[in-house]
Amino acid sequence: MSRNVGSRRRVRRAVYPAISVAVAGAFTLTALPAAYAAPSSTVVISEVYGGGGNSGATLVRDFVELGNAGTAAYDLSGYSVQYLPGSPSASSLWQVTPLSGSVAPGGRYLVAEGAGSGGTVELPTPDATGSIAMSATSGTIALVSGGTALTCKTAADCAADSRIVDLVGFGSAVVREGSGPAAGASNTASVARAASLADTDDNAADLASGTPTPVNSAGQGPGSGGGDDGGGDDGGSTEPGTVRVHDLQGTTRLSPFNGQTVTRVPGIVTGVRTTGSRGYWIQEPQADTDARTSEAVFVYTGSATPTVSVGDSVLVTGKVTEYYPSSTSQSVTEITGPTETVLSSGNPLPDAVVLDAGSVPDGYAPTAGGGSIDALPLQPAVHALDFYESLEGMRVEISDARVVGGTTAYDEMWVTVKPQESPSARGGTLYSSYDQPNTGRIKVMSLDTTTAFPEANVGDELTGTTSGPLDYATYGGYNLQATTLGAVADNGLEREVTRKQSKKELAVATYNVENLDALDEQEKFDRLAEGVAVNLGSPDIVALEEIQDDNGAVNDGTVGSEATLTRFTDAIRAAGGPRYSWRYISPENNQDGGEPGGNIRLAFLYNPERVSFVDRSGGDATTGTSVVKTKKGARLTYSPGRINPTSDAWDSSRKPLVGEFEFRGESVFVIANHFGSKGGDQPLHGRYQEPNRSSETKRHQQAAEVNTFVKSLLAADKKAKAVVLGDLNDFEFSQTVSTLTDGKVLTPLVGTLPAAERYTYVYDGNSQTLDHILTSPAVTHYDYDIVHINAEFADQASDHDPQIVRIDISKCK
Known part of the structure; x- marks a missing residue:
């Protein structure tokens, strides 16, 4: 059950302002301290139900009910209820529903959440309305003092957050109070406290399953209120009320009528949405003279399919709400719980506003010092x-x-x-700086x-x-x-094919193969293989990002990737490429981020007929390699090896893979990377301006680790030939790249291309650079190319474009 504005969404590998890349991790179950705080004798979460609208359900919506066991009203101004999945991953976010008003002593307070397609009985008129699609069987609900989304994802971390007033984990929830989560939640059963609202801060003991019994602040139960969001009866009048759409939209992002019921608002239906977030748009044909006020509004019908048609002239009664699709997005002004009267049909639609240069x-956006622009x-x-x-x-x-x-x-x-x-x-449209987000998209x-x-x-x-x-x-x-x-x-866009390296050129490539594992369809292997064998011209060395273990996201402790790499190299051979060998280091189970159980890692493919791998055993998931100075130059203690894998910089993240290769008698050090994702960053289009790019801190730490390693390599041999490459999850103009190159120890090759060719990824219509190749000063003669075969196409083998550098080793002396 879900409510998604505009369209269904898959779980992306990452969600962030300008790009998306892999981010996920497994969280270990941590025992909860004895209590979050002293057991509450006032407001508590009294009942939680996530099965609304599901198969077998009677109620059409999920809900959270609060109860006040105290003797005085409890003010909820500025509070929120928040939801976290029962088994959160690194990319899981708390979803927030703001609250207002208060809970009377001995009273209840009802928060309506997501609606499904089933059920027949409406909730009583809720006291607050959100759209969170809660699980019917497992999850965590928190009552929070404040509206900012929580960040804790373990029981211990949430126990330390003083903003949490009360918390209920149900089903198999990792985050819960006391000995365990409340049991028995389902499509037809809620978890609820006893009538006394007793709270011992032990969810398993305090709440029991039973038939859902939502009660609002008026004491009403199911079927006795005003449906989804109220709105009342307009008495069947065909006379417009006093409020027009531009009045309720107002001159800021927030409606001056937010939370109020408006009656018989007139408008022409201009669009009807029957899937996802169901409802319709009405527009006032008689615009006011204020350019700031929109003349249209979305009418949200919940689980009900709209019965109006485009061109209908209607009067709409309902509650005005500000719906936030996420905790960092802007809001959508809506009329919820609507009743409508159709006055006539087939009316001409208001003229459309032309969007052009x-x-x-x-x-792009006003600024608020990183704060909300809602009220500007x-x-x-x-x-x-x-x-x-x-x-x-x-x-x-x-x-x-x-x-x-x-x-x-x-x-x-x-x-x-x-x-x-x-x-x-x-x-495409290039994204080339933070202050040029491209307003025409x-x-x-x-x-x-x-x-x-x-x-x-x-x-x-x-x-x-x-x-x-x-x-x-x-x-x-x-x-x-x-x-x-x-x-x-069709403009005839074609996939690029780069030239093949000469005998004297060492060709080194990087390719993010998007969570490849041995259980994937053969078509994915074949298409990725063609990219290596044909489009990249069969490089001598390929650094692969997002190789998963042999059973992918099956979380059973498997960490090896032999079957995955066997299938991939067989497919490359079948596509006309060489018989590649490989090297990698398996991660510890669920310690390197990515999909839980996937055990994502970096790997090297190399063509043994052209290049040799220098094996030095001893490197493993937690033992890092280092550089030794010898009379013949630098060498690695372990090859393959990892860079300082126990550093905090690599927590729940892929560790760089370092390999020592020989080509035509010369040593070449290749460092493959997959830095932390942009998950958690505020979006370009969100309500917080300028957006906070909180994920950068991790990448700056990771870049510093790699920079330190390269400096140690050059300290042992200033003529060492090093290639640093991979998915850095950051832009060529970012501090991540400048930190990586600090001391001029590396040259970013993307800057050698014409500006119009500098991109490896397309996100939200912005063509941008996430993947990079950098070389040490001794690499003086090279030819570099980004090979565009994926990111610009509707039909993709991966969401990243690979790239390649061909180095003339004979001239790099």
């Missing part, structure tokens, strides 16, 4: 995010727009309405569920006119929900 400002007055002529917000829900249109992000598996593509904005060499989806969404690659054109309501979602921010969709004109 002339209408969309060049400035909109300046639609100055900032693109303000401009889009001033059009929230309104009909917009684009014409003949270039595709800058290929069609995804979720029927969406990115286009630019600014053809001259930061063009790449192959038709916008995501396009379709409200038509009967027609296949067109497949497009970067550089294609969405021809004709595309129009529909402007929506906002967690992934990508503002998006056009098309009711009229243009056609795709």
